[in-house]
Amino acid sequence: MNTLPVNWLTEGLLDFEYKKYLLLAYLQAAKAEFGKQRLYPIFSDLIMHYRNLRQVKEHKQLVYEKFPQRISRADFEKLELVYEKIVQDDETMEQIEEIIQYATPLFGQALEEGKELYDFVERHLEITPVGITPIYHNEGYLFLESLPGRETLVYSYLITVFENTYEKYRGIQTQHLQTVRRGLTLTHEHLKIQLIKERKELPNPATFAAVSTLPVPLEQSLLPIAKRSLVKYVTRMAA
Incomplete structure:
Protein backbone atom coordinates (compact mmCIF):
# COMPACT_ATOMS: atom_id res chain seq x y z
CA MET A 1 0.00 0.00 0.00
CA ASN A 2 1.16 3.55 -0.80
CA THR A 3 2.23 5.21 2.47
CA LEU A 4 2.91 8.81 3.44
CA PRO A 5 6.05 9.56 5.49
CA VAL A 6 5.43 11.01 8.94
CA ASN A 7 7.39 14.15 8.04
CA TRP A 8 6.06 14.40 4.46
CA LEU A 9 5.21 18.06 5.03
CA THR A 10 8.82 19.11 5.55
CA GLU A 11 11.02 16.49 3.89
CA GLY A 12 12.14 16.42 0.25
CA LEU A 13 11.16 18.97 -2.38
CA LEU A 14 9.12 21.77 -0.83
CA ASP A 15 6.85 22.33 -3.81
CA PHE A 16 3.05 22.55 -3.77
CA GLU A 17 2.49 20.41 -6.89
CA TYR A 18 4.91 17.75 -5.66
CA LYS A 19 3.28 17.57 -2.23
CA LYS A 20 -0.15 17.48 -3.88
CA TYR A 21 0.98 14.48 -5.97
CA LEU A 22 2.22 12.63 -2.86
CA LEU A 23 -0.96 13.40 -0.95
CA LEU A 24 -3.41 12.39 -3.69
CA ALA A 25 -1.57 9.10 -4.32
CA TYR A 26 -1.71 8.33 -0.59
CA LEU A 27 -5.42 9.19 -0.27
CA GLN A 28 -6.25 7.13 -3.35
CA ALA A 29 -4.50 4.15 -1.73
CA ALA A 30 -6.45 4.78 1.51
CA LYS A 31 -9.73 4.84 -0.41
CA ALA A 32 -8.81 1.53 -2.08
CA GLU A 33 -8.17 -0.02 1.36
CA PHE A 34 -11.54 1.17 2.65
CA GLY A 35 -13.16 -0.25 -0.49
CA LYS A 36 -11.81 -3.67 0.56
CA GLN A 37 -13.13 -3.06 4.11
CA ARG A 38 -9.60 -2.79 5.47
CA LEU A 39 -9.38 -0.15 8.18
CA TYR A 40 -5.99 -0.66 9.75
CA PRO A 41 -3.28 0.48 9.73
CA ILE A 42 -4.41 3.16 7.25
CA PHE A 43 -7.13 4.66 9.49
CA SER A 44 -4.78 5.30 12.42
CA ASP A 45 -2.20 6.79 10.01
CA LEU A 46 -4.83 9.17 8.61
CA ILE A 47 -5.74 10.28 12.13
CA MET A 48 -2.09 10.93 12.95
CA HIS A 49 -1.48 12.98 9.77
CA TYR A 50 -4.69 14.98 10.24
CA ARG A 51 -3.92 15.81 13.89
CA ASN A 52 -0.42 16.87 12.97
CA LEU A 53 -1.66 19.19 10.21
CA ARG A 54 -4.17 20.78 12.60
CA GLN A 55 -1.49 21.18 15.25
CA VAL A 56 0.89 22.86 12.82
CA LYS A 57 -1.86 25.09 11.47
CA GLU A 58 -3.09 26.23 14.88
CA HIS A 59 0.15 26.40 16.83
CA LYS A 60 2.96 26.14 14.27
CA GLN A 61 4.60 23.41 16.30
CA LEU A 62 4.80 19.64 16.40
CA VAL A 63 3.65 17.66 19.42
CA TYR A 64 5.30 14.32 20.22
CA GLU A 65 2.14 12.82 21.73
CA LYS A 66 0.37 13.17 18.37
CA PHE A 67 2.79 10.83 16.64
CA PRO A 68 2.44 7.02 16.61
CA GLN A 69 4.52 4.97 19.03
CA ARG A 70 6.89 3.82 16.28
CA ILE A 71 8.38 7.35 16.19
CA SER A 72 11.15 7.55 18.78
CA ARG A 73 11.77 10.61 20.91
CA ALA A 74 15.19 11.09 19.22
CA ASP A 75 13.65 10.98 15.71
CA PHE A 76 10.96 13.41 16.78
CA GLU A 77 13.44 15.89 18.22
CA LYS A 78 15.37 15.92 14.92
CA LEU A 79 12.13 16.58 13.05
CA GLU A 80 11.21 19.33 15.50
CA LEU A 81 14.58 21.09 14.95
CA VAL A 82 14.05 21.02 11.18
CA TYR A 83 10.57 22.42 11.59
CA GLU A 84 11.72 25.22 13.89
CA LYS A 85 14.08 26.42 11.15
CA ILE A 86 11.27 26.29 8.60
CA VAL A 87 8.92 28.34 10.78
CA GLN A 88 11.52 31.11 10.94
CA ASP A 89 11.59 31.31 7.11
CA ASP A 90 8.54 33.34 6.02
CA GLU A 91 8.69 32.30 2.36
CA THR A 92 9.01 28.62 3.20
CA MET A 93 6.26 28.88 5.79
CA GLU A 94 3.99 30.39 3.17
CA GLN A 95 4.39 27.28 1.03
CA ILE A 96 3.85 25.02 4.04
CA GLU A 97 0.62 26.82 4.91
CA GLU A 98 -0.60 26.56 1.31
CA ILE A 99 -0.07 22.79 1.44
CA ILE A 100 -1.81 22.59 4.81
CA GLN A 101 -4.82 24.55 3.52
CA TYR A 102 -5.14 22.14 0.60
CA ALA A 103 -4.50 18.94 2.54
CA THR A 104 -6.59 19.46 5.68
CA PRO A 105 -10.08 19.12 4.13
CA LEU A 106 -8.95 16.14 2.03
CA PHE A 107 -7.73 14.35 5.16
CA GLY A 108 -11.03 15.27 6.81
CA GLN A 109 -13.01 13.65 3.99
CA ALA A 110 -10.89 10.50 4.08
CA LEU A 111 -11.30 10.25 7.86
CA GLU A 112 -15.06 10.59 7.53
CA GLU A 113 -15.10 7.70 5.08
CA GLY A 114 -12.98 5.62 7.46
CA LYS A 115 -15.22 6.49 10.40
CA GLU A 116 -18.32 5.42 8.45
CA LEU A 117 -16.70 2.05 7.73
CA TYR A 118 -15.60 1.69 11.36
CA ASP A 119 -19.12 2.46 12.63
CA PHE A 120 -20.65 0.08 10.09
CA VAL A 121 -18.45 -2.81 11.22
CA GLU A 122 -18.95 -1.95 14.90
CA ARG A 123 -22.75 -1.90 14.53
Missing part, protein backbone atom coordinates in the same frame (compact mmCIF):
# COMPACT_ATOMS: atom_id res chain seq x y z
CA HIS A 124 -22.60 -5.48 13.27
CA LEU A 125 -20.43 -6.67 16.15
CA GLU A 126 -22.04 -7.87 19.38
CA ILE A 127 -20.09 -8.43 22.58
CA THR A 128 -21.56 -10.58 25.35
CA PRO A 129 -20.09 -11.99 28.59
CA VAL A 130 -19.57 -15.74 28.78
CA GLY A 131 -20.67 -17.25 32.07
CA ILE A 132 -20.30 -15.33 35.33
CA THR A 133 -18.08 -12.27 35.02
CA PRO A 134 -15.72 -11.71 37.98
CA ILE A 135 -15.13 -8.30 39.57
CA TYR A 136 -11.74 -8.04 37.87
CA HIS A 137 -12.24 -7.99 34.11
CA ASN A 138 -9.12 -6.29 32.76
CA GLU A 139 -7.66 -9.71 31.96
CA GLY A 140 -9.24 -12.80 30.49
CA TYR A 141 -10.32 -14.38 27.22
CA LEU A 142 -11.94 -13.11 24.03
CA PHE A 143 -13.81 -15.43 21.66
CA LEU A 144 -13.99 -13.88 18.20
CA GLU A 145 -16.35 -15.14 15.51
CA SER A 146 -17.63 -14.02 12.13
CA LEU A 147 -20.96 -15.45 11.00
CA PRO A 148 -21.96 -17.65 9.25
CA GLY A 149 -18.65 -19.45 9.90
CA ARG A 150 -18.33 -21.88 12.79
CA GLU A 151 -14.73 -21.17 13.72
CA THR A 152 -13.95 -19.40 16.99
CA LEU A 153 -10.66 -17.59 17.42
CA VAL A 154 -9.59 -17.70 21.05
CA TYR A 155 -7.45 -14.86 22.43
CA SER A 156 -6.15 -13.97 25.84
CA TYR A 157 -6.40 -10.25 26.56
CA LEU A 158 -4.92 -7.76 28.99
CA ILE A 159 -6.22 -4.20 29.35
CA THR A 160 -3.74 -1.65 30.69
CA VAL A 161 -4.31 1.92 31.85
CA PHE A 162 -1.73 4.67 31.37
CA GLU A 163 -1.91 8.43 31.75
CA ASN A 164 -0.16 11.53 30.47
CA THR A 165 -0.57 15.11 31.69
CA TYR A 166 -3.95 15.53 30.02
CA GLU A 167 -5.67 12.19 29.54
CA LYS A 168 -6.08 8.64 30.72
CA TYR A 169 -5.71 5.96 28.06
CA ARG A 170 -6.69 2.31 28.00
CA GLY A 171 -4.72 -0.06 25.83
CA ILE A 172 -5.31 -3.72 25.11
CA GLN A 173 -2.91 -6.55 24.29
CA THR A 174 -4.14 -9.81 22.81
CA GLN A 175 -2.51 -13.13 22.08
CA HIS A 176 -4.03 -15.73 19.79
CA LEU A 177 -4.21 -19.02 21.68
CA GLN A 178 -6.09 -21.33 19.34
CA THR A 179 -8.78 -21.60 16.71
CA VAL A 180 -11.55 -24.11 17.39
CA ARG A 181 -14.47 -25.34 15.36
CA ARG A 182 -17.54 -25.22 17.54
CA GLY A 183 -20.52 -27.52 17.26
CA LEU A 184 -23.73 -28.01 19.19
CA THR A 185 -21.90 -29.56 22.13
CA LEU A 186 -19.05 -27.03 22.28
CA THR A 187 -20.77 -23.86 23.49
CA HIS A 188 -18.96 -20.70 24.60
CA GLU A 189 -19.49 -21.79 28.19
CA HIS A 190 -17.95 -25.22 27.56
CA LEU A 191 -15.02 -23.60 25.78
CA LYS A 192 -14.44 -21.34 28.78
CA ILE A 193 -14.45 -24.35 31.13
CA GLN A 194 -11.88 -26.07 28.90
CA LEU A 195 -9.60 -23.04 29.05
CA ILE A 196 -9.84 -22.89 32.85
CA LYS A 197 -8.81 -26.56 33.05
CA GLU A 198 -5.94 -26.15 30.58
CA ARG A 199 -4.61 -22.76 31.73
CA LYS A 200 -4.29 -22.67 35.50
CA GLU A 201 -2.90 -19.10 35.60
CA LEU A 202 -6.45 -17.71 35.23
CA PRO A 203 -8.69 -19.74 37.55
CA ASN A 204 -11.66 -17.34 37.27
CA PRO A 205 -11.22 -15.40 34.02
CA ALA A 206 -13.45 -12.72 32.59
CA THR A 207 -14.53 -14.05 29.19
CA PHE A 208 -16.35 -12.33 26.35
CA ALA A 209 -17.64 -13.40 22.96
CA ALA A 210 -17.46 -10.93 20.07
CA VAL A 211 -19.60 -12.06 17.14
CA SER A 212 -19.72 -10.23 13.81
CA THR A 213 -22.43 -10.68 11.18
CA LEU A 214 -20.12 -9.14 8.56
CA PRO A 215 -17.37 -11.09 6.73
CA VAL A 216 -14.64 -8.43 7.05
CA PRO A 217 -10.84 -8.93 7.01
CA LEU A 218 -9.64 -10.22 10.38
CA GLU A 219 -6.34 -8.41 10.93
CA GLN A 220 -7.24 -5.13 9.21
CA SER A 221 -10.78 -4.66 10.58
CA LEU A 222 -12.48 -7.30 12.70
CA LEU A 223 -9.81 -7.90 15.35
CA PRO A 224 -8.80 -4.24 15.94
CA ILE A 225 -12.44 -3.13 16.14
CA ALA A 226 -13.31 -6.05 18.45
CA LYS A 227 -10.41 -5.07 20.72
CA ARG A 228 -11.52 -1.45 20.91
CA SER A 229 -15.13 -2.48 21.45
CA LEU A 230 -14.08 -4.80 24.28
CA VAL A 231 -12.17 -1.97 25.98
CA LYS A 232 -15.30 0.24 25.79
CA TYR A 233 -17.50 -2.60 27.05
CA VAL A 234 -15.24 -3.34 30.03
CA THR A 235 -14.89 0.39 30.81
CA ARG A 236 -18.68 0.72 31.01
CA MET A 237 -18.84 -2.29 33.32
CA ALA A 238 -16.33 -0.66 35.66
CA ALA A 239 -18.16 2.70 35.74
Whole structure:
Protein backbone atom coordinates (compact mmCIF):
# COMPACT_ATOMS: atom_id res chain seq x y z
CA MET A 1 0.00 0.00 0.00
CA ASN A 2 1.16 3.55 -0.80
CA THR A 3 2.23 5.21 2.47
CA LEU A 4 2.91 8.81 3.44
CA PRO A 5 6.05 9.56 5.49
CA VAL A 6 5.43 11.01 8.94
CA ASN A 7 7.39 14.15 8.04
CA TRP A 8 6.06 14.40 4.46
CA LEU A 9 5.21 18.06 5.03
CA THR A 10 8.82 19.11 5.55
CA GLU A 11 11.02 16.49 3.89
CA GLY A 12 12.14 16.42 0.25
CA LEU A 13 11.16 18.97 -2.38
CA LEU A 14 9.12 21.77 -0.83
CA ASP A 15 6.85 22.33 -3.81
CA PHE A 16 3.05 22.55 -3.77
CA GLU A 17 2.49 20.41 -6.89
CA TYR A 18 4.91 17.75 -5.66
CA LYS A 19 3.28 17.57 -2.23
CA LYS A 20 -0.15 17.48 -3.88
CA TYR A 21 0.98 14.48 -5.97
CA LEU A 22 2.22 12.63 -2.86
CA LEU A 23 -0.96 13.40 -0.95
CA LEU A 24 -3.41 12.39 -3.69
CA ALA A 25 -1.57 9.10 -4.32
CA TYR A 26 -1.71 8.33 -0.59
CA LEU A 27 -5.42 9.19 -0.27
CA GLN A 28 -6.25 7.13 -3.35
CA ALA A 29 -4.50 4.15 -1.73
CA ALA A 30 -6.45 4.78 1.51
CA LYS A 31 -9.73 4.84 -0.41
CA ALA A 32 -8.81 1.53 -2.08
CA GLU A 33 -8.17 -0.02 1.36
CA PHE A 34 -11.54 1.17 2.65
CA GLY A 35 -13.16 -0.25 -0.49
CA LYS A 36 -11.81 -3.67 0.56
CA GLN A 37 -13.13 -3.06 4.11
CA ARG A 38 -9.60 -2.79 5.47
CA LEU A 39 -9.38 -0.15 8.18
CA TYR A 40 -5.99 -0.66 9.75
CA PRO A 41 -3.28 0.48 9.73
CA ILE A 42 -4.41 3.16 7.25
CA PHE A 43 -7.13 4.66 9.49
CA SER A 44 -4.78 5.30 12.42
CA ASP A 45 -2.20 6.79 10.01
CA LEU A 46 -4.83 9.17 8.61
CA ILE A 47 -5.74 10.28 12.13
CA MET A 48 -2.09 10.93 12.95
CA HIS A 49 -1.48 12.98 9.77
CA TYR A 50 -4.69 14.98 10.24
CA ARG A 51 -3.92 15.81 13.89
CA ASN A 52 -0.42 16.87 12.97
CA LEU A 53 -1.66 19.19 10.21
CA ARG A 54 -4.17 20.78 12.60
CA GLN A 55 -1.49 21.18 15.25
CA VAL A 56 0.89 22.86 12.82
CA LYS A 57 -1.86 25.09 11.47
CA GLU A 58 -3.09 26.23 14.88
CA HIS A 59 0.15 26.40 16.83
CA LYS A 60 2.96 26.14 14.27
CA GLN A 61 4.60 23.41 16.30
CA LEU A 62 4.80 19.64 16.40
CA VAL A 63 3.65 17.66 19.42
CA TYR A 64 5.30 14.32 20.22
CA GLU A 65 2.14 12.82 21.73
CA LYS A 66 0.37 13.17 18.37
CA PHE A 67 2.79 10.83 16.64
CA PRO A 68 2.44 7.02 16.61
CA GLN A 69 4.52 4.97 19.03
CA ARG A 70 6.89 3.82 16.28
CA ILE A 71 8.38 7.35 16.19
CA SER A 72 11.15 7.55 18.78
CA ARG A 73 11.77 10.61 20.91
CA ALA A 74 15.19 11.09 19.22
CA ASP A 75 13.65 10.98 15.71
CA PHE A 76 10.96 13.41 16.78
CA GLU A 77 13.44 15.89 18.22
CA LYS A 78 15.37 15.92 14.92
CA LEU A 79 12.13 16.58 13.05
CA GLU A 80 11.21 19.33 15.50
CA LEU A 81 14.58 21.09 14.95
CA VAL A 82 14.05 21.02 11.18
CA TYR A 83 10.57 22.42 11.59
CA GLU A 84 11.72 25.22 13.89
CA LYS A 85 14.08 26.42 11.15
CA ILE A 86 11.27 26.29 8.60
CA VAL A 87 8.92 28.34 10.78
CA GLN A 88 11.52 31.11 10.94
CA ASP A 89 11.59 31.31 7.11
CA ASP A 90 8.54 33.34 6.02
CA GLU A 91 8.69 32.30 2.36
CA THR A 92 9.01 28.62 3.20
CA MET A 93 6.26 28.88 5.79
CA GLU A 94 3.99 30.39 3.17
CA GLN A 95 4.39 27.28 1.03
CA ILE A 96 3.85 25.02 4.04
CA GLU A 97 0.62 26.82 4.91
CA GLU A 98 -0.60 26.56 1.31
CA ILE A 99 -0.07 22.79 1.44
CA ILE A 100 -1.81 22.59 4.81
CA GLN A 101 -4.82 24.55 3.52
CA TYR A 102 -5.14 22.14 0.60
CA ALA A 103 -4.50 18.94 2.54
CA THR A 104 -6.59 19.46 5.68
CA PRO A 105 -10.08 19.12 4.13
CA LEU A 106 -8.95 16.14 2.03
CA PHE A 107 -7.73 14.35 5.16
CA GLY A 108 -11.03 15.27 6.81
CA GLN A 109 -13.01 13.65 3.99
CA ALA A 110 -10.89 10.50 4.08
CA LEU A 111 -11.30 10.25 7.86
CA GLU A 112 -15.06 10.59 7.53
CA GLU A 113 -15.10 7.70 5.08
CA GLY A 114 -12.98 5.62 7.46
CA LYS A 115 -15.22 6.49 10.40
CA GLU A 116 -18.32 5.42 8.45
CA LEU A 117 -16.70 2.05 7.73
CA TYR A 118 -15.60 1.69 11.36
CA ASP A 119 -19.12 2.46 12.63
CA PHE A 120 -20.65 0.08 10.09
CA VAL A 121 -18.45 -2.81 11.22
CA GLU A 122 -18.95 -1.95 14.90
CA ARG A 123 -22.75 -1.90 14.53
CA HIS A 124 -22.60 -5.48 13.27
CA LEU A 125 -20.43 -6.67 16.15
CA GLU A 126 -22.04 -7.87 19.38
CA ILE A 127 -20.09 -8.43 22.58
CA THR A 128 -21.56 -10.58 25.35
CA PRO A 129 -20.09 -11.99 28.59
CA VAL A 130 -19.57 -15.74 28.78
CA GLY A 131 -20.67 -17.25 32.07
CA ILE A 132 -20.30 -15.33 35.33
CA THR A 133 -18.08 -12.27 35.02
CA PRO A 134 -15.72 -11.71 37.98
CA ILE A 135 -15.13 -8.30 39.57
CA TYR A 136 -11.74 -8.04 37.87
CA HIS A 137 -12.24 -7.99 34.11
CA ASN A 138 -9.12 -6.29 32.76
CA GLU A 139 -7.66 -9.71 31.96
CA GLY A 140 -9.24 -12.80 30.49
CA TYR A 141 -10.32 -14.38 27.22
CA LEU A 142 -11.94 -13.11 24.03
CA PHE A 143 -13.81 -15.43 21.66
CA LEU A 144 -13.99 -13.88 18.20
CA GLU A 145 -16.35 -15.14 15.51
CA SER A 146 -17.63 -14.02 12.13
CA LEU A 147 -20.96 -15.45 11.00
CA PRO A 148 -21.96 -17.65 9.25
CA GLY A 149 -18.65 -19.45 9.90
CA ARG A 150 -18.33 -21.88 12.79
CA GLU A 151 -14.73 -21.17 13.72
CA THR A 152 -13.95 -19.40 16.99
CA LEU A 153 -10.66 -17.59 17.42
CA VAL A 154 -9.59 -17.70 21.05
CA TYR A 155 -7.45 -14.86 22.43
CA SER A 156 -6.15 -13.97 25.84
CA TYR A 157 -6.40 -10.25 26.56
CA LEU A 158 -4.92 -7.76 28.99
CA ILE A 159 -6.22 -4.20 29.35
CA THR A 160 -3.74 -1.65 30.69
CA VAL A 161 -4.31 1.92 31.85
CA PHE A 162 -1.73 4.67 31.37
CA GLU A 163 -1.91 8.43 31.75
CA ASN A 164 -0.16 11.53 30.47
CA THR A 165 -0.57 15.11 31.69
CA TYR A 166 -3.95 15.53 30.02
CA GLU A 167 -5.67 12.19 29.54
CA LYS A 168 -6.08 8.64 30.72
CA TYR A 169 -5.71 5.96 28.06
CA ARG A 170 -6.69 2.31 28.00
CA GLY A 171 -4.72 -0.06 25.83
CA ILE A 172 -5.31 -3.72 25.11
CA GLN A 173 -2.91 -6.55 24.29
CA THR A 174 -4.14 -9.81 22.81
CA GLN A 175 -2.51 -13.13 22.08
CA HIS A 176 -4.03 -15.73 19.79
CA LEU A 177 -4.21 -19.02 21.68
CA GLN A 178 -6.09 -21.33 19.34
CA THR A 179 -8.78 -21.60 16.71
CA VAL A 180 -11.55 -24.11 17.39
CA ARG A 181 -14.47 -25.34 15.36
CA ARG A 182 -17.54 -25.22 17.54
CA GLY A 183 -20.52 -27.52 17.26
CA LEU A 184 -23.73 -28.01 19.19
CA THR A 185 -21.90 -29.56 22.13
CA LEU A 186 -19.05 -27.03 22.28
CA THR A 187 -20.77 -23.86 23.49
CA HIS A 188 -18.96 -20.70 24.60
CA GLU A 189 -19.49 -21.79 28.19
CA HIS A 190 -17.95 -25.22 27.56
CA LEU A 191 -15.02 -23.60 25.78
CA LYS A 192 -14.44 -21.34 28.78
CA ILE A 193 -14.45 -24.35 31.13
CA GLN A 194 -11.88 -26.07 28.90
CA LEU A 195 -9.60 -23.04 29.05
CA ILE A 196 -9.84 -22.89 32.85
CA LYS A 197 -8.81 -26.56 33.05
CA GLU A 198 -5.94 -26.15 30.58
CA ARG A 199 -4.61 -22.76 31.73
CA LYS A 200 -4.29 -22.67 35.50
CA GLU A 201 -2.90 -19.10 35.60
CA LEU A 202 -6.45 -17.71 35.23
CA PRO A 203 -8.69 -19.74 37.55
CA ASN A 204 -11.66 -17.34 37.27
CA PRO A 205 -11.22 -15.40 34.02
CA ALA A 206 -13.45 -12.72 32.59
CA THR A 207 -14.53 -14.05 29.19
CA PHE A 208 -16.35 -12.33 26.35
CA ALA A 209 -17.64 -13.40 22.96
CA ALA A 210 -17.46 -10.93 20.07
CA VAL A 211 -19.60 -12.06 17.14
CA SER A 212 -19.72 -10.23 13.81
CA THR A 213 -22.43 -10.68 11.18
CA LEU A 214 -20.12 -9.14 8.56
CA PRO A 215 -17.37 -11.09 6.73
CA VAL A 216 -14.64 -8.43 7.05
CA PRO A 217 -10.84 -8.93 7.01
CA LEU A 218 -9.64 -10.22 10.38
CA GLU A 219 -6.34 -8.41 10.93
CA GLN A 220 -7.24 -5.13 9.21
CA SER A 221 -10.78 -4.66 10.58
CA LEU A 222 -12.48 -7.30 12.70
CA LEU A 223 -9.81 -7.90 15.35
CA PRO A 224 -8.80 -4.24 15.94
CA ILE A 225 -12.44 -3.13 16.14
CA ALA A 226 -13.31 -6.05 18.45
CA LYS A 227 -10.41 -5.07 20.72
CA ARG A 228 -11.52 -1.45 20.91
CA SER A 229 -15.13 -2.48 21.45
CA LEU A 230 -14.08 -4.80 24.28
CA VAL A 231 -12.17 -1.97 25.98
CA LYS A 232 -15.30 0.24 25.79
CA TYR A 233 -17.50 -2.60 27.05
CA VAL A 234 -15.24 -3.34 30.03
CA THR A 235 -14.89 0.39 30.81
CA ARG A 236 -18.68 0.72 31.01
CA MET A 237 -18.84 -2.29 33.32
CA ALA A 238 -16.33 -0.66 35.66
CA ALA A 239 -18.16 2.70 35.74
